[in-house]
Amino acid sequence: MIFGVGSLAGVMLVPYSTYARYLKWLTLSLFAYVGVVFFAHVSWRAVLHATVLPHLELTKEYLTALIAVLGTTISPYLFSGSVTKRSKR
Numbered sequence: 001m002i003f004g005v006g007s008l009a010g011v012m013l014v015p016y017s018t019y020a021r022y023l024k025w026l027t028l029s030l031f032a033y034v035g036v037v038f039f040a041h042v043s044w045r046a047v048l049h050a051t052v053l054p055h056l057e058l059t060k061e062y063l064t065a066l067i068a069v070l071g072t073t074i075s076p077y078l079f080s081g082s083v084t085k086r087s088k089r
């Protein structure tokens with residue numbers, strides 16, 4: 001919540017060129033996902049198995065999480081596709 005409010009304040013109060021510079025540096029934090037692989041003891045065989053044959057459950061919690069992940073993954077593509085179509089007109 002705090003990050004969202006901070007981002008909104010940044011967009012509204014800071015010039016875009018300055019805000020974009022901060023965002024570029026913040027994207028470096030995404031490399032932490034890659035770094036975790038070297039520190040966590042991962043069973044690569046289990047990762048490969050779960051990638052090829054995922055474990056599916058028909059519970060309320062599982063379906064809610066699945067819809068949330070698909071919604072946050074697909075929505076930006078749909079939005080950018082609609083903006084692209086509008087800009088071509």
